[in-house]
Amino acid sequence: MADDGTTRGQFLSLSTVGIGAAIGGVIGVPATAYILAPVTNEAQFQPVFLGKVDQFTSEQGFDPTAATYVEDPDNPATSPGLAWVHSTGKSNPDWTAADAMFVVFSNRCMHLGCPVQATSQGFQCPCHGGAYNTVGQRIAGPPIRPLDRFQWVIKNSDELWITQRWSVDFNGDGKVLYFPVKMPGQPVAPPGPSIVADVLYPNVTYDHGAVPQAK
């Protein structure tokens, strides 16, 4: 054998390390990919039927009606959702209009995701005392942004459906601004350039269409 400067012992040590690394990779790479795969899963919002329109229109004062739905049809036991349907007494069926007939709030508190309860003053969260007014704006407690809202549509002339979830903020004039959904506890429009904000607080990866503008 030609003397190439490598002893038999060195070769075998190196081979042992190499084969060991290969075996580790064969186990480790698929295991890591398997456990991390859900990170790339995208949430899909399935349009869902909330109830007949006349169930929601008898509201007196501010007294939104609770409507339950299932967020993920594959996991009905673990993804119950609840929407608070507030009937405004107006009649415009365009959900983005200023005089829209309904405002459909998500009951997910924007502090850490507990379910908020409707009161005559607005909404109240049982977990850590977050409170919102009748348009879903935070008035007390730890939440950092208004309640999410649902895009809704009336199908077959009398069925109220929700078709998408949007995170919400208000501009100086009290006009509603819509944003792609973010986790509870994350600001929708943090200060600073938006690219930095998007990196700091990535959207939950709902497959949403164009962001609506309130009229």
Next chain:
Amino acid sequence: MPIPVPDGKQLVLQTEDWVEYRTGFPTLVRKFLFRKVPPTGWFHTLGSSLLTVFIIQAVTGSLLAMSYNPSPNGAYESIRYITDQETLGWLIRGMHKWGASMMVILLFLHMGRVFFYGAYKYPREMTWLTGSLIFILTMAMGLTGYLLVWDERAYWASVVAVNINGTAPVLGPFISKFLLGGPVFGAQTISRFYALHMLMIPGLIGALIFVHLWLVVKLGVTPWPSRPVPDEAAGD
């Protein structure tokens, strides 16, 4: 001539020799248990109390796993079955539940003892570090175990816990999806927490306890902290 019958003591010694030549365990046990230690007090019992509680948790947890059903529709019912129907199920579950709280309390006391004795200093830094990892993993056990009861409090407390992780900048939504096993709370969440709670984290804790104990034996028990007496400091 009668056959010589060894007396009891001889028999024990011969058996020990037999095992010693083949495994070396008697020496190992002797070195582990019969060590020289400085004067100690009750505070030094916290570590072994923790080990005892960990063993209780491992045993009762394994027993609970025999009847537990980690699925959204079955988890709560199986816990009720364990508590109300099974013989001594209430006791085993109670031991596991109270043991969990005891473990966290003892862990803080043990950590406090180590801190105030200065026992984390040279040469015991690695003992402190492995202990810190055990501390973090014990907290993870608390988090993952809390969900498994699968009542309203368990569900919403876990929603809050996942969302706390979700508020982290940059990685928040990814950490939350990692914990949930998907974008929303689902059947995969409870089985994921179950696997973490009863296989992965306990295995890691067990391995770290082994390293931790190895270091305790190798480096010896920390004596009472004391200020050098002036004469000694002067090299008298």
